[in-house]
Amino acid sequence: GQNIDQPTEMTATEGAIVQINCTYQTSGFNGLFWYQQHAGEAPTFLSYNVLDGLEEKGRFSSFLSRSKGYSYLLLKELQMKDSASYLCAVGGGYNKLIFGAGTRLAVHP
Amino acid sequence: GAVVSQHPSWVICKSGTSVKIECRSLDFQATTMFWYRQFPKQSLMLMATSNEGSKATYEQGVEKDKFLINHASLTLSTLTVTSAHPEDSSFYICSAKAAGGADTEAFFGQGTRLTVV
Numbered sequence: 001g002q003n004i005d006q007p008t009e010m011t012a013t014e015g016a017i018v019q020i021n022c023t024y025q026t027s028g029f030n031g032l033f034w035y036q037q038h039a040g041e042a043p044t045f046l047s048y049n050v051l052d053g054l055e056e057k058g059r060f061s062s063f064l065s066r067s068k069g070y071s072y073l074l075l076k077e078l079q080m081k082d083s084a085s086y087l088c089a090v091g092g093g094y095n096k097l098i099f100g101a102g103t104r105l106a107v108h109p
Numbered sequence: 110g111a112v113v114s115q116h117p118s119w120v121i122c123k124s125g126t127s128v129k130i131e132c133r134s135l136d137f138q139a140t141t142m143f144w145y146r147q148f149p150k151q152s153l154m155l156m157a158t159s160n161e162g163s164k165a166t167y168e169q170g171v172e173k174d175k176f177l178i179n180h181a182s183l184t185l186s187t188l189t190v191t192s193a194h195p196e197d198s199s200f201y202i203c204s205a206k207a208a209g210g211a212d213t214e215a216f217f218g219q220g221t222r223l224t225v226v
Contacts, residue, residue, distance in 0.1 A: 102152045
């Protein structure tokens, strides 16, 4: 079966660092994706990990441990505009993306 | 990044009518397109995968006769919600991937908000 878990909601303060965790159990694995989605809009791509380790891209970093079925998205120097939902997605067979339920992040001043 | 255009952005229709949603890849050829549905405060649920020139593959629990998918060219896929009912009201989003393997990024359309009254 397919199971992707991430926290439902998180809050953080402007300028701080926040880590959003994602655990997965899927029948296939072709990498792990993180997307950002603002309310009423389409998701936008943030990162892709297929090998273990940390990928850094500006204020955002993503980590993957395939043996543990675990990933996290790290957001540094939080800004108000980072308030959004963050979707963890696993690349499955046939190029599918299976999404987790998403984590709604609220950044406060 | 590549552009995927989805049309219309929103539509209101009467119960029992059909609605067609278009998804176009504007600057690349999309060998595979995906259709998702998203209810408020929930994540994207994959409805079906469509490959150009072949029948769509539907996820479990999605009625293929109700949600008709056509992927007649490498740049266009359509989703038709037939005999729509209020419970079909949702945010429908398409995504497209170019040829090149599993690690290629999927680009999303801007979504279509369907309201059935």
